[in-house]
Amino acid sequence: MESFLKLAGGTVIDPVSKMAGEARDIWIRGGKIVSPPTESVAHTTIDVSGRAVMAGAIDMHCHIAGPKVNTARKMEPEQQRSNPQSLSALEDGILHSGSLGSVPSIFTTGYRYTGLGYTTCFDAAIPPLAARHAHFEFEQIPNVDTGFFTMVGNNHYLMDCIARGDESGLQSFLGWLMNRVGAFAPKIVNPGGVELWKQSRNGNARDLGQKVDGFGVTPRQIIQSVTRAANALDLPHPVHIHTNNLGIPGNWETTLETLKALNGMRAHLAHIQFHSYGGGSEEETSLCSKVRVLAEYVNANPELTVDVGQVLFGETTSMTGDGPLGYYLQKVSGKKWYSADTELESGCGVSPIEYKNKNFIHALQWAIGLEWYLLVADPWQVAMSTDHPNGGSFLAYPQIIRLLMDREFRREMVAQLNPAVLKHSCLADLDREYTLSEIAVITRAGPARILGLKHKGHLGVGADADICVYEPNSNYQRMFELPYMVIKGGRVLVEDTEIRQTVEGKTLMANPSYDRHRNESIENWFSSHYSLQSEHYGIRDGNAFRRQFESVVPTKKSDS
Amino acid sequence: MQKPEKFVCAGCTLLCDDIEIDPHAANGRPKNTCALGSQYFAQPLSSTQTHFVDGKAATLEQAVQSASQLLRESKSPLICGLDQLSTEAQQASWKIADIARATIDTTFTNRGRASIFSLQKTGKVTATLGEIKSRSDLVIFWFCDPEITHPRLLERINPQDTNRSQRILVVGDQETATTKIANRFIQVSPENAFELLVNVRNQLALLSNKPSSIPAKACVSDIEITANELVKELVCAKYGSIFHQQVTENSRFDPTSDSISQLIRSLNDITRFVGLKLRTDDNALSAENVLTWSSGFPFAVNHNLGHPRQHGLEFSAETMLQTQQCDAILFTSRLSLSELVRRLSGAARAHFQAIPKIAFSTHTIAANVQFQMGIPGINEAGERCRLDNLSLPLKKVESNDWVPPEAILEKIRQNLIAHS
Numbered sequence: 004m005e006s007f008l009k010l011a012g013g014t015v016i017d018p019v020s021k022m023a024g025e026a027r028d029i030w031i032r033g034g035k036i037v038s039p040p041t042e043s044v045a046h047t048t049i050d051v052s053g054r055a056v057m058a059g060a061i062d063m064h065c066h067i068a069g070p071k072v073n074t075a076r077k078m079e080p081e082q083q084r085s086n087p088q089s090l091s092a093l094e095d096g097i098l099h100s101g102s103l104g105s106v107p108s109i110f111t112t113g114y115r116y117t118g119l120g121y122t123t124c125f126d127a128a129i130p131p132l133a134a135r136h137a138h139f140e141f142e143q144i145p146n147v148d149t150g151f152f153t154m155v156g157n158n159h160y161l162m163d164c165i166a167r168g169d170e171s172g173l174q175s176f177l178g179w180l181m182n183r184v185g186a187f188a189p190k191i192v193n194p195g196g197v198e199l200w201k202q203s204r205n206g207n208a209r210d211l212g213q214k215v216d217g218f219g220v221t222p223r224q225i226i227q228s229v230t231r232a233a234n235a236l237d238l239p240h241p242v243h244i245h246t247n248n249l250g251i252p253g254n255w256e257t258t259l260e261t262l263k264a265l266n267g268m269r270a271h272l273a274h275i276q277f278h279s280y281g282g283g284s285e286e287e288t289s290l291c292s293k294v295r296v297l298a299e300y301v302n303a304n305p306e307l308t309v310d311v312g313q314v315l316f317g318e319t320t321s322m323t324g325d326g327p328l329g330y331y332l333q334k335v336s337g338k339k340w341y342s343a344d345t346e347l348e349s350g351c352g353v354s355p356i357e358y359k360n361k362n363f364i365h366a367l368q369w370a371i372g373l374e375w376y377l378l379v380a381d382p383w384q385v386a387m388s389t390d391h392p393n394g395g396s397f398l399a400y401p402q403i404i405r406l407l408m409d410r411e412f413r414r415e416m417v418a419q420l421n422p423a424v425l426k427h428s429c430l431a432d433l434d435r436e437y438t439l440s441e442i443a444v445i446t447r448a449g450p451a452r453i454l455g456l457k458h459k460g461h462l463g464v465g466a467d468a469d470i471c472v473y474e475p476n477s478n479y480q481r482m483f484e485l486p487y488m489v490i491k492g493g494r495v496l497v498e499d500t501e502i503r504q505t506v507e508g509k510t511l512m513a514n515p516s517y518d519r520h521r522n523e524s525i526e527n528w529f530s531s532h533y534s535l536q537s538e539h540y541g542i543r544d545g546n547a548f549r550r551q552f553e554s555v556v557p558t559k560k561s562d563s
Numbered sequence: 564m565q566k567p568e569k570f571v572c573a574g575c576t577l578l579c580d581d582i583e584i585d586p587h588a589a590n591g592r593p594k595n596t597c598a599l600g601s602q603y604f605a606q607p608l609s610s611t612q613t614h615f616v617d618g619k620a621a622t623l624e625q626a627v628q629s630a631s632q633l634l635r636e637s638k639s640p641l642i643c644g645l646d647q648l649s650t651e652a653q654q655a656s657w658k659i660a661d662i663a664r665a666t667i668d669t670t671f672t673n674r675g676r677a678s679i680f681s682l683q684k685t686g687k688v689t690a691t692l693g694e695i696k697s698r699s700d701l702v703i704f705w706f707c708d709p710e711i712t713h714p715r716l717l718e719r720i721n722p723q724d725t726n727r728s729q730r731i732l733v734v735g736d737q738e739t740a741t742t743k744i745a746n747r748f749i750q751v752s753p754e755n756a757f758e759l760l761v762n763v764r765n766q767l768a769l770l771s772n773k774p775s776s777i778p779a780k781a782c783v784s785d786i787e788i789t790a791n792e793l794v795k796e797l798v799c800a801k802y803g804s805i806f807h808q809q810v811t812e813n814s815r816f817d818p819t820s821d822s823i824s825q826l827i828r829s830l831n832d833i834t835r836f837v838g839l840k841l842r843t844d845d846n847a848l849s850a851e852n853v854l855t856w857s858s859g860f861p862f863a864v865n866h867n868l869g870h871p872r873q874h875g876l877e878f879s880a881e882t883m884l885q886t887q888q889c890d891a892i893l894f895t896s897r898l899s900l901s902e903l904v905r906r907l908s909g910a911a912r913a914h915f916q917a918i919p920k921i922a923f924s925t926h927t928i929a930a931n932v933q934f935q936m937g938i939p940g941i942n943e944a945g946e947r948c949r950l951d952n953l954s955l956p957l958k959k960v961e962s963n964d965w966v967p968p969e970a971i972l973e974k975i976r977q978n979l980i981a982h983s
């Protein structure tokens with residue numbers, strides 16, 4: 004039987020068990036956190052006294068795998084060349100080489116997440132048809148558990164169900180799809196808009212009431228129906244929404260409409276920073292922050308959650324399942340552009356992008372992101388993200404933490420911005436500073452709750468022994484940049500800030516129960532519409548995959 | 564009623580996955596294949612898996628041992644022919660390349676790689692086959708002949724909905740099987756292809772966003788007239804698609820490759836357009852994917868310095884052999900050794916023959932170590948990538964208990980790690 008590991012004397016910061024810095028021992032066995040043994044047992048002790056102990060962090064919205072991510076790597080060799088990563092030997096095993104552009108190679112992705120104390124991450128936009136590719140990449144990511152959200156917001160079967168008012172059909176389809184492709188949650192990307200752009204070059208869904216040609220449904224109906232069906236299926240993370248008009252001045256109204264359309268249902272809005280812009284005329288300086296009014300709505304509706312999609316200055320890559328947005332971004336930048344239309348399901352756009360602090364729009368986007376963190380009253384409703392790599396790399400998370408915890412540092416950064424920004428953002432008026440506990444909320448406890456991961460994001464008995472130990476430092480960026488120790492599933496991966504060993508992660512999927520009576524008609528529809536056979540779609544052929552799949556138990560069932 | 568199991572055909576990069584095999588028919592004759600596919604499935608199969616060391620039959624363990632030894636002794640190994648392997652085996656190959664500080668490449672040749680360089684310069688606008696089937700009202704075949712290379716392509720992108728028409732246009736230098744069934748054939752010589760594209764793009768630029776007004780300027784040269792004809796076709800499409808190959812697939816550089824990508828991209832300012840390379844390089848697309856997610860680069864990656872490097876074709880298999888920069892080779896090929904050697908360029912040929920060889924091959928091939936592999940999709944399973952970048956699982960039609968390449972490669976990897 005596996006022996007006990009005792010993490011002794013650390014300063015525990017665990018918002019779930021309401022510990023905000025008490026010295027406490029943590030006992031680990033069999034990959035889980037266990038109660039302290041009542042009698043003396045053989046164990047190994049690691050002394051972490053004087054150091055901060057938190058659960059492993061969770062990135063709930065990033066882009067790390069699948070065809071669009073990989074094409075971004077493929078089309079940007081200049082970025083890969085700028086930061087090669089060397090092969091290195093561990094006592095038992097190796098760290099593979101790779102490259103660290105804005106889209107790191109897959110092994111490097113895993114090592115870097117580990118190095119920051121992240122033990123779980125979710126790719127936010129995998130077309131169902133690309134599921135097999137994504138799972139193959141996931142198999143190679145060391146150290147982190149992963150999962151993905153699969154795109155449904157422009158799915159033909161689903162829109163047909165909505166058009167006929169067939170709610171149970173929609174539910175069956177969602178259940179079938181989640182199971183078939185091994186997804187963790189449904190993702191809505193520019194509902195209806197991607198389909199319209201596939202239909203015609205000027206096509207897009209510009210407001211929630213616009214009808215999608217050929218289907219007769221509106222983005223509002225798509226959002227509402229999917230959210231209702233996903234909640235009825237009791238998915239751990241019912242729905243992840245990238246609403247219409249991303250990045251467009253004046254889009255805050257669409258965002259507010261989206262929040263209202265959700266009407267009390269549990270739902271999550273992704274990279275909300277990109278959806279919070281006032282203004283509207285063609286004049287770019289008309290752009291302004293509308294975070295206050297949107298955050299107020301979120302504050303009043305605890306079932307709603309957001310992640311930020313913070314922008315950071317520097318070169319990166321925009322990548323989105325929002326085809327028309329991809330088209331728009333490359334028109335603005337003139338840089339290389341990858342677009343791929345996926346039959347019956349989705350689209351995508353990839354293009355390099357550079358954010359500059361002297362550029363008015365970029366600086367305002369930066370400020371708007373920070374406003375979100377500071378204006379959502381309850382940190383449980385806001386999760387940290389850069390929408391990696393869209394707003395910037397996940398490697399910037401420690402810097403964001405410092406910006407939130409240290410208002411002097413924030414002021415210094417604000418002083419370097421294009422000064423026009425402060426006329427359009429209230430950032431300079433916000434004095435709030437996050438506490439360590441609040442940081443623990445927005446980087447692990449909150450994402451775990453939003454995702455319905457009862458066994459992650461906290462240090463209570465029964466949780467996965469995914470743990471991160473930090474050396475206190477008044478410079479919080481330093482503190483979070485180099486965790487002293489990272490433990491995954493009870494095994495010490497990082498010790499004294501260096502990776503000592505690697506482990507295989509798991510793939511988290513939803514696997515809901517649903518009414519299977521419709522399976523046959525779904526399969527028949529599939530056969531007559533797709534360019535492949537349904538038996539070759541998704542992970543029905545599960546044998547191909549080596550990695551362990553873990554089905555996350557639905558939220559209500561695990562309560563009872 | 565139980566539906567019959569469907570198999571994937573690896574006869575070309577279309578990977579038709581609706582193949583039925585009647586186990587009772589003589590020879591397990593496949594249903595739904597084209598002539599090329601039937602040929603593929605009719606390949607003779609070995610009944611037993613035999614590995615060889617220095618020409619003598621050896622156990623798998625002995626062969627793994629010898630292969631690992633050769634890799635350890637090599638200062639600069641080359642791993643190539645990944646286009647013949649499954650995604651799983653390609654992944655295992657890269658891990659070996661990383662540990663052995665090897666150079667790794669997808670194919671044996673520098674030819675036919677222009678499209679990746681175009682992707683890196685311009686990008687790409689593309690779609691899956693089903694999207695083309697359901698939306699594309701104009702399909703252009705640019706210097707390619709799918710009726711011969713991808714015989715079921717037209718069937719698979721032809722709309723079933725009879726209310727929709729799909730116009731087929733071929734641009735190329737000679738009549739082919741595909742021009743016979745096309746609505747229109749625009750003839751242009753390979754030498755003039757680039758100029759034609761320049762003209763098309765210029766005329767489109769003049770149109771800007773007013774697709775209704777075909778430029779009034781009189782066309783003077785033949786090429787301008789041809790370009791104008793093509794432009795008229797292009798702007799009428801609602802969702803056009805261009806299937807292309809290099810104008811001379813056999814050449815190393817192809818100036819039209821960039822132009823085609825730029826043309827497809829700019830057509831999206833006027834209407835919707837997508838492009839797909841009609842690939843003929845087996846599973847090379849998957850190899851590019853695996854190398855990219857592993858190292859950051861799609862092909863010709865060198866790990867000599869302990870980290871991945873790629874500069875054009877500096878570290879390609881062909882260049883490494885030509886310049887004698889590798890001192891051992893681990894490769895996969897389904898060709899006979901003489902045919903493989905014949906296809907190499909002069910300098911590469913001599914060096915290939917001179918260095919120690921570890922081969923994965925479907926049949927016996929003279930090498931220091933030879934592992935026998937099955938024929939993908941017949942007696943070997945594994946993942947492949949369709950030409951539109953869709954990942955599909957190949958199954959075995961004939962069951963066997965052969966150890967697949969990825970498992971053998973994994974044994975070699977473990978051996979290398981254990982003795983490092």
Ligand code: SF4
Pocket residue numbers: 572573574575576577578579595596597598599600601603713714715716
């Ligand atoms: S078109 Fe290609 S994949 Fe399809 S059956 Fe013929 S050879 Fe096989």
Ligand SMILES: [Zn+2]
Pocket residue numbers: 064065066127128273274390393
């Ligand atoms: Zn995103």
